[in-house]
Amino acid sequence: MAKHITNRDQDYSQWYLDIVKEAKLADHSPVRGCMVIRPNGFALWENMKAALDSMFKDTGHENAYFPLFIPKSFLSKEAQHVEGFAKECAVVTHSRLKSVDGGVEVDPESRLDEELIVRPTSETIIWDSYRNWIQSYRDLPILINQWANVVRWEMRTRLFLRTMEFLWQEGHTAHASEKEAVEETLQMLNVYKTFAEEYMAMPVITGVKTASERFAGAVDTYCIEALMQDGKALQAGTSHFLGQNFAKAFDVKFQDKDGEHKFVWATSWGVSTRLIGGLIMTHSDDHGLVLPPKLAPTQVIIVPIYRNDEQRAEVLGYADPLIDELKQLGVRVKIDADDNTKPGFKFAQYEAEGIPLRIGVGPRDVKNGNLELARRDTLEKNIVPRDGAAEHVSGLLKTIQNDLFEAAKKRRDERTTFVNDYETFKKEIENGGFIYAHWDGTDETESKIKEETKATIRCIPLDDDKTESGECMVTGKPSESRVLFAKAY
């Protein structure tokens, strides 16, 4: 058991904070609800970005950048949208300060004619541009993504999971037909699912949100939902079919092949640094963070062990060629030849940081022509021959990636149940986990369940095997398919 990390079962919140801190991912900032992302955390985010970005490019998208500030009037153009975001906006009202008695205060003379909103999301400012970009069907589709920061004035925050300012990507597309826009929405949902499962090794359920959980301004909100180790669900990404809502609000029309002027169809989709929170809670243990090899900034750490300078030179000479061999195979490897800390300290530190594989090399190994491999996910240690070690390590990283996904999927499936009556549901939901149950499709029933159990409908799953019909567990009315319930972050 790591000294500095709280037991996961004892205090999950503290455990989570300890992981973030010990892995040096992020700190609290002086400003309430914001965070400082440290190099370890940012390197992880950059790897996630790179993988997502190439998936976006592969599906025909381009990156662009739109302004941080949005005129207040823009936000009010789409009724649902302003309703959804009005209560959590940072508003810029003045443009300068003035010195007063050695301090500074806002200069009342500098009040802005129209206040600026720090973007909580960029639909409005982007659709204002799209109006100018689109005249003909030949201008469509527009497939744009932006990497940006956004601000939402949250009451209660948590590092990575919900911060006032966060980093994300937001895709905003415009299409000539409804069919094409819906296809885009589902395509990007699948991109997110693939990323979550193949890179983060985090299994997700895809589905569509109920009306009450829908994005403000969307016709349909699709999502990926993951289950954390404490049994709570995390909405890990969303893809919205926006219909013609924003086109109408911003008067974006195109002339079609038939000569008719028509409103364009829209989508938007996003994932954020919240994914890092999800990654932490999916794989980590009481020794610290566990990173999947595909995303780990450092995949392999080599720790040399020696008693004196002579041994040090010998061990480093033995380990050195391995670094090049691993790099040749595309493995991100580092050696920690720092003489100031002992091996035991390094072992614990790199475990806390989640590095997938550790290689220990000491005089013993040099003598026997071996290496010691220690897996972060299982904490297993194995002696392997130095010959062919690079290939072995490269293969082992793939195994670890796969095993992490399988282990997470097993944990999720063990906490997933099918329930048919409300009394059982009330008992089951106390244990956390995913519950598939029937619901009559009404807001009333949904909010009754939320009030009485704190569980929400995470989504109406897209999986074929959940679409059996039945009767609502609360009202007994007919239900077309099971929906996914959980307590959520």
Add this chain to the structure above:
RNA sequence: CGGGGAGUGGCGCAGGCCGGUAGCGCAUUCGCUUUGGGAGCGAAGGGUCGCAGGUUCAAAUCCUGUCUCCCCGACCA
């Protein structure tokens, strides 16, 4: 915004009820010994106790006000 907890060297905390020279652990610096699971010993440096008032000969401690952070709720496309 409601309930709870906390602000004391870089970090984590004790002291507070009962006022009397500011303490511990980690970290830092130097020395020696160590190095296959978070090293040991010795020495050194570093704090106007969140802020502002008040009581007192004397306040980290008591009183009043105020700010901030964390946790649990409410809120959260």
